[in-house]
Amino acid sequence: MPPKSEIDDETKKKQLVSILAALEKAPIKATPAGIRKLAQQRGLEVFGEDLAEGTRISLGGSTILIDIDMLTSPIDRVIRVNFSVDAKVPPSDPAHSYTNADISPSINEVLLSSLQASKLDKFARHLTFLSDMERLSSDQCNSFRTIDEVAHALFTKYQKEGKKDTAADFCTGFGQPLLNYDEHLGLFLKYWTTQHRVRDSEKGQAAVTAEYIAEFGLRENSGDCHSKYSTGWLNEAGEWQEVAVQDSAAEFVLRLNPPVLMNRDLATKLGASYTAVGNDTPFDLLGNTFYRSFREVYTSETDSIRMNVEYSNLVAQDELVSVTEVPVDHPRSLESLLDTLRAQIQLSTVLESVLIKDSMVGQEELDTNDNVLVEELLNAPPVVQQADEGQRLPLTVSLCDNNGLLGLSVEVHAWKTWFDVVIENNKLVLTNLQASQGPASLDVARFAKLINFSEDLALSIILAKTAKSN
Numbered sequence: 001m002p003p004k005s006e007i008d009d010e011t012k013k014k015q016l017v018s019i020l021a022a023l024e025k026a027p028i029k030a031t032p033a034g035i036r037k038l039a040q041q042r043g044l045e046v047f048g049e050d051l052a053e054g055t056r057i058s059l060g061g062s063t064i065l066i067d068i069d070m071l072t073s074p075i076d077r078v079i080r081v082n083f084s085v086d087a088k089v090p091p092s093d094p095a096h097s098y099t100n101a102d103i104s105p106s107i108n109e110v111l112l113s114s115l116q117a118s119k120l121d122k123f124a125r126h127l128t129f130l131s132d133m134e135r136l137s138s139d140q141c142n143s144f145r146t147i148d149e150v151a152h153a154l155f156t157k158y159q160k161e162g163k164k165d166t167a168a169d170f171c172t173g174f175g176q177p178l179l180n181y182d183e184h185l186g187l188f189l190k191y192w193t194t195q196h197r198v199r200d201s202e203k204g205q206a207a208v209t210a211e212y213i214a215e216f217g218l219r220e221n222s223g224d225c226h227s228k229y230s231t232g233w234l235n236e237a238g239e240w241q242e243v244a245v246q247d248s249a250a251e252f253v254l255r256l257n258p259p260v261l262m263n264r265d266l267a268t269k270l271g272a273s274y275t276a277v278g279n280d281t282p283f284d285l286l287g288n289t290f291y292r293s294f295r296e297v298y299t300s301e302t303d304s305i306r307m308n309v310e311y312s313n314l315v316a317q318d319e320l321v322s323v324t325e326v327p328v329d330h331p332r333s334l335e336s337l338l339d340t341l342r343a344q345i346q347l348s349t350v351l352e353s354v355l356i357k358d359s360m361v362g363q364e365e366l367d368t369n370d371n372v373l374v375e376e377l378l379n380a381p382p383v384v385q386q387a388d389e390g391q392r393l394p395l396t397v398s399l400c401d402n403n404g405l406l407g408l409s410v411e412v413h414a415w416k417t418w419f420d421v422v423i424e425n426n427k428l429v430l431t432n433l434q435a436s437q438g439p440a441s442l443d444v445a446r447f448a449k450l451i452n453f454s455e456d457l458a459l460s461i462i463l464a465k466t467a468k469s470n
Helices: 004-025 032-041 107-115 121-135 143-160 264-269 331-354 363-369 374-378 444-454 457-463
Strands: 045-051 054-060 064-071 077-085 176-179 187-193 211-220 247-263 273-276 291-298 304-313 320-328 392-402 405-412 417-424 427-435 440-442 465-467
Touching: 032 045, 032 054, 032 121, 064 121, 077 107, 107 121, 121 143, 143 176, 143 187, 143 211, 143 247, 143 331, 187 331, 211 331, 247 264, 247 331, 247 405, 264 320, 320 331, 331 392, 331 405, 331 417, 331 427, 331 457, 392 417, 392 457, 405 457, 417 440, 427 440, 427 444, 440 444, 444 457, 457 465
Parallel strands: 304 392
Antiparallel strands: 045 054, 054 064, 064 077, 176 187, 187 211, 211 247, 247 320, 273 320, 291 304, 392 405, 405 417, 417 427, 440 465
8 A cells, every 4th residue: 555645645636637627627717716725725825915906915835935916906807926936045147047037938927927817727837836846845955946057057058059049959959948938937948840841832831830848847756867956067168067966856857748759668768757649630540551641742833643642550559659758867868868859759740641631631731731842842853643553652651660769661562662761860761772673663862851851751752753764
C-alpha cells in the first residue's frame, strides 16, 4: 500500500484536473469568491482589503504574494495585479527573470490578462504553476531563482552566438529562449517549426506552419536529474560548468508543446513521460493495411495531375507514443536532447503525411498543404504522366531503426523500389535504395530536396520519379 502522502498527492492531482475541467466548460468571470476558492484549493492564504475604488484580494504563500485589485461596481472587474516573491537572493540579470515586472510580457500582465478573460481556467493554470514553484523550493534552492539562472545562461549563450531569432537559428542547438511565452509563465525554448514550404496555388500564400515549444521547468524528482541553483553555469569562455546538486526534491524537466511522437523504446531510454497515441486523427489509420488518398500536382498555373495514392502501413499504434515531458540532467544536454526531438518530429511529420484521408482533406486544406506549383518548387520540368499508370501509386510504409531513432521503410510497389527515410544532420535523407526491374525509379538527389521542402512522402515520390533506361 502506498504511503499516505502519495495517496494525498494523487488525490490532489485528480481534484485539480476536475477543477480545471469544470472551469474550462463554465464561462465564469473573475469574482472575489471564485478567486478565493481557487487560492484556497492551492493552499494559499487569502486576505481582503477595501480600496477607494473597490477591493484588493491578496493571495499569499510562504514566499509568494499576489495582490489583485478589483472594481466591484457596477460589475466585478480586475484592473491591476502585482506579483512578488521573497527569494532571498536577486537574479543575476533581472532582464532574464520571468518574475520581473519590467520585462514584456511581464508576469503582472499575464496574470491580469487571465483574470480579465471570460473564464478562470488560465488563471487557475498560472496559480497552479506559481504555487508548485513555491512548493518545490528549499532553503538551498529557490525554484524561481533556479530557473532565472538557467535562463540567464541560455540567453547569454544565445546572444554570444550571434543568433537572430530566425528559423535557421532556433532550429539548431538549444533553440531560442523566451520568457512568459504565449500567455504562459516561465522559461521556454522555441526549438522547431515545420519545414514544408508548399504554397497555396490559388491564393499565393505560404502554408501554415506549426511551432514546437518546450517549457524548461521543475517537477518533483523522479530519478537522478536533480535541480541545481548556480550563478555560475557558464565560465568566462561561455562554456557549461558542473554545478553541485543542491535540491534532491526537484528535477529539471522539458514540457513539450505539442507532444512529440516517437518509438516507445526511445521514450523509455530518455526517461520520458508519455501517453498512448490513441485514435486521434490522423493516427487512427496506423496499422491500416489498405486505404486511399490523393495528391494534386500542378504542372502549370492552370494544368494539374491528380494522383491517387494507395497506402498500406504496417505501423502498429502501440509502437509509437506521444511524449509530453523529458527530464534534463544539465542545461548543456539540451542541444543533444532537442536534436533528438527534432529528428522525431521530422519523421513523424512525414509519417503523418501518409495518414491523410480524403475525408480529412477538404479543398481548402488541400490547397494549403498538398497543391504545389512544380516550377516554383524546384524550377523543375512538368511531371510526365504515363497513360498506363492509371494515376495510381501504391505504397507500403513501416518503421525502421536509425541508430535508435525513428526511421521509415517505404516500398513503391508499381516501381519495385524500396528505400528508407531517415534523419542525418537535421535533414531528411533517402538511404538503402533498392530497385528491381520496374518501369520507374527515384532521382535520389531530387527526392531529398523534395522531401525536405514538402515533408510529404507521396508528393515527393511523385515529383522525383525518373523513367528507367532500357
